[in-house]
Amino acid sequence: AHPEPRPPETPADRLEVGQAWPARKPRLLLVDDQPVHLQVLYRALTGPYQLFMATRGEQALHLVREQQPDLVLLDVVMPDMDGFEVLRRLRAARDRADTPVIFVTAHEGADIESRCLEAGAVDFISKPVNPAVVRARVRTHLTLKFQSDLLRALAFIDGLTGVANRRHFDERLALEWGRAQRLGTPLSLILADVDHFKAYNDHYGHQAGDAVLRHVAQTLRAHVRRPADMVARYGGEEFACLLPDTPLADAQALAERMQQAVRDLAIPHRDSRTAPVVTASFGVAAREGPALRGAHPALLLGLADAQLYEAKHQGRARVCA
Numbered sequence: 137a138h139p140e141p142r143p144p145e146t147p148a149d150r151l152e153v154g155q156a157w158p159a160r161k162p163r164l165l166l167v168d169d170q171p172v173h174l175q176v177l178y179r180a181l182t183g184p185y186q187l188f189m190a191t192r193g194e195q196a197l198h199l200v201r202e203q204q205p206d207l208v209l210l211d212v213v214m215p216d217m218d219g220f221e222v223l224r225r226l227r228a229a230r231d232r233a234d235t236p237v238i239f240v241t242a243h244e245g246a247d248i249e250s251r252c253l254e255a256g257a258v259d260f261i262s263k264p265v266n267p268a269v270v271r272a273r274v275r276t277h278l279t280l281k282f283q284s285d286l287l288r289a290l291a292f293i294d295g296l297t298g299v300a301n302r303r304h305f306d307e308r309l310a311l312e313w314g315r316a317q318r319l320g321t322p323l324s325l326i327l328a329d330v331d332h333f334k335a336y337n338d339h340y341g342h343q344a345g346d347a348v349l350r351h352v353a354q355t356l357r358a359h360v361r362r363p364a365d366m367v368a369r370y371g372g373e374e375f376a377c378l379l380p381d382t383p384l385a386d387a388q389a390l391a392e393r394m395q396q397a398v399r400d401l402a403i404p405h406r407d408s409r410t411a412p413v414v415t416a417s418f419g420v421a422a423r424e425g426p427a428l429r430g431a432h433p434a435l436l437l438g439l440a441d442a443q444l445y446e447a448k449h450q451g452r453a454r455v456c457a
């Protein structure tokens with residue numbers, strides 16, 4: 137039997153809700169204009185967390201961008217920018233806008249509490265703070281945060297192969313297409329389709345077919361190099377590789393290496409009319425040069441698909457560009 141590849145480390149591996157916490161120490165930002173209050177929070181939380189501290193609003197917003205904390209404990213009453221304003225600016229920011237915030241304040245009463253929650257805080261803690269309460273609330277909100285991060289990540293991953301799913305691909309294609317059009321940079325797309333895969337399933341069974349898809353996905357992924365490159369499962373036995381800043385000739389060369397690598401897996405396929413092993417056909421297209429007026433990302437997909445069709449037509453197990 138062909139050995140199963142070691143599955144890639146994906147968020148799917150952490151699907152168990154209790155395991156949503158990252159291996160690293162969670163990062164907390166503590167904000168209070170009075171150092172003595174910061175010290176109380178510091179003592180309550182030091183140890184299991186990596187702590188950052190700010191005594192002013194500007195400084196807090198800067199640390200959110202620079203250190204990307206998982207949770208912020210935010211004082212309400214501060215001299216130059218109060219907690220409400222800090223939270224408003226945080227929510228309006230381009231990134232890290234969804235960082236959860238717990239307000240900490242000496243003001244009592246349902247009025248201030250509801251104002252804090254309406255402003256978009258996830259919780260509210262009264263001063264003087266009880267260290268055990270602070271620890272418990274921080275733990276609860278971090279758990280919720282990590283669970284929602286995990287679910288969001290899973291929504292963009294193909295469960296069978298661990299590569300990006302169609303939704304993720306469509307989003308990235310639109311984004312990279314826009315960028316390439318604006319900047320006049322090249323953008324290449326490779327479409328790959330497993331040859332005679334229906335016959336493979338019919339002979340070896342659906343589970344063996346699933347294992348082939350995992351092997352092929354990993355092989356394609358092992359061949360892309362740059363962090364911006366994306367391998368996605370586009371459909372049943374079809375994969376897409378999106379390559380920003382890559383001209384057609386380079387994408388074609390990459391597709392040739394991928395084609396050879398899939399063949400070199402040497403997975404027996406008795407009923408293939410192309411080769412005695414599993415093979416795939418590849419179509420490659422690129423957007424190059426200045427912006428094409430009125431052109432849509434579907435154009436690139438259509439071009440790559442036409443090349444894939446041509447590769448099938450010419451006898452499969454090859455690259456057309």
Ligand code: GH3
Nearest residue numbers: 329330331332333334335337342343345346372373
């Ligand atoms: P061609 O060389 O022309 O691409 O032929 P093909 O048989 O690969 O193409 P066709 O479109 O006729 O069949 C695709 C097959 O892929 C049929 C479908 O059952 C199988 N398939 C799609 N998704 C999955 C999957 O998730 N797991 C498995 N095991 N098979 C799948």
Ligand code: MG
Nearest residue numbers: 169211213214
């Ligand atoms: Mg204060």
Ligand code: MG
Nearest residue numbers: 329330373374
């Ligand atoms: Mg197909």
Ligand code: MG
Nearest residue numbers: 329330331333
């Ligand atoms: Mg096929």
